[in-house]
Amino acid sequence: MSALLHTTREGExxxxxxxxxxxxxxxxxxxxxxxxxxxxxxxxxxGLTLAIPLIGRPLAVSTAGLPPWKR
Known part of the structure; x- marks a missing residue:
């Protein structure tokens, strides 16, 4: 699993x-x-180091067939 690291600030x-x-x-x-x-x-x-898991995002939908104002 890929993750970013985050160091906390007081009160987060x-x-x-x-x-x-x-x-x-x-x-x-x-x-x-x-x-x-x-x-x-x-x-x-x-000062606490946290792992922030990277999550996948939905794939982009093709806008090729849409009119210009909906692209």
Whole structure:
């Protein structure tokens, strides 16, 4: 699994980190699962290194047959 590394700042929360990297707070579970060494709730301490798993994005849909205003 490929991952980015994130070093926490004092008071960061899982939901804020999920939003920052994925723009989806529901991805908190993915972050928590990838970082069993980190506290699971509350605010995170500063200096903690977290793995941020890279997730695939949907493939782009071809716009070749669409009118110009929908491309």
């Amino acid at each position: 929360r899982w939901d804020a980190i999920a939003w920052h990297y994925y723009r989806d707070v529901r991805e908190m579970a993915r972050l928590i699962a990838a970082n069993p060494h980190a506290p699971r709730s509350g605010r995170l301490p500063s």
